[in-house]
Amino acid sequence: MTTIEGSVVLVTGGSRGIGRALVSALYERGAKKVYATARDPRTVTHPDAVPLALEVSDEASVAAAAEQAQDVTLLINNAGASVKASFLDAPVEDVRREFETNFYGPLLVTRAFVPIIERNGGGHILNVHSVLSWLGIAGSYSASKAALWSQTNSLRLELKPRGIEVTGLHVGYVDTDLTAKIDAPKVTPESVAVQALDGIESGAYEVLADDLTRQVKAGLAADLAALYPQLAA
Numbered sequence: 070m071t072t073i074e075g076s077v078v079l080v081t082g083g084s085r086g087i088g089r090a091l092v093s094a095l096y097e098r099g100a101k102k103v104y105a106t107a108r109d110p111r112t113v114t115h116p117d118a119v120p121l122a123l124e125v126s127d128e129a130s131v132a133a134a135a136e137q138a139q140d141v142t143l144l145i146n147n148a149g150a151s152v153k154a155s156f157l158d159a160p161v162e163d164v165r166r167e168f169e170t171n172f173y174g175p176l177l178v179t180r181a182f183v184p185i186i187e188r189n190g191g192g193h194i195l196n197v198h199s200v201l202s203w204l205g206i207a208g209s210y211s212a213s214k215a216a217l218w219s220q221t222n223s224l225r226l227e228l229k230p231r232g233i234e235v236t237g238l239h240v241g242y243v244d245t246d247l248t249a250k251i252d253a254p255k256v257t258p259e260s261v262a263v264q265a266l267d268g269i270e271s272g273a274y275e276v277l278a279d280d281l282t283r284q285v286k287a288g289l290a291a292d293l294a295a296l297y298p299q300l301a302a
């Protein structure tokens with residue numbers, strides 16, 4: 070079981086939104102050190118965090134971050150972007166970019182940090198998915214988060230014998246820059262961070278951090294028409 074107190078954590082996208090809330094919540098629970106990454110590390114404002122530059126889709130940038138964070142025991146793959154490219158109308162390059170950030174990015178970071186976490190005696194990885202991993206209403210964003218969910222499920226099996234636990238976080242609308250243009254009820258990044266850390270500490274395979282996510286997950290076994298009322302229109 071993972072204990073946050075005394076752990077050394079790396080949070081990708083730790084300068085704002087859910088990532089910044091995670092950095093604060095980790096220190097509140099007694100983490101020894103938290104690396105917070107951003108493409109521009111000067112945007113990391115938490116006074117105790119160790120800022121690191123990271124572009125998750127760039128292998129050299131991932132390698133450089135890993136080189137500087139050799140003491141990590143807990144990795145949080147939080148960085149993500151929402152292009153929501155339409156499969157029919159958007160340039161296919163936008164679809165690829167969404168996968169580079171949301172699927173290949175966490176994969177590159179995980180591959181770089183697994184040997185480090187192993188050398189440090191084992192630990193934990195949290196991947197930030199979405200309710201949209203289970204609901205295809207946001208084009209390439211939904212697809213990239215569904216693929217990440219699947220990646221997480223496979224990694225959990227591969228990493229268990231190597232002493233690394235894996236948790237996936239699913240959530241609906243959270244009040245961050247990513248949803249600034251969406252007019253819908255939103256939960257706070259702080260509430261998501263608390264539930265995510267509870268999930269890590271209890272060894273949960275999945276954390277469902279709001280009512281919408283719990284409803285959608287519960288509906289997955291039903292007929293697809295129940296999940297997609299648009300089909301009846």
Ligand SMILES: NC(=O)c1ccc[n+]([C@@H]2O[C@H](COP(=O)([O-])OP(=O)(O)OC[C@H]3O[C@@H](n4cnc5c(N)ncnc54)[C@H](OP(=O)(O)O)[C@@H]3O)[C@@H](O)[C@H]2O)c1
Nearest residue numbers: 082086087107108124125147148149199242243245246247
């Ligand atoms: N907000 C929601 O409603 C919601 C719901 C479900 C899941 N999520 C997921 O939660 C995670 C955090 O989202 P958020 O809402 O906190 O969004 P946000 O406020 O827009 O922050 C996104 C973070 O990801 C980083 N990032 C984006 N692209 C990156 C790249 N190519 N390389 C490195 N870092 C990159 C950003 O870093 P910079 O500061 O360098 O730009 C930023 O720190 C994402 O994975 C998102 O998909 C969000």
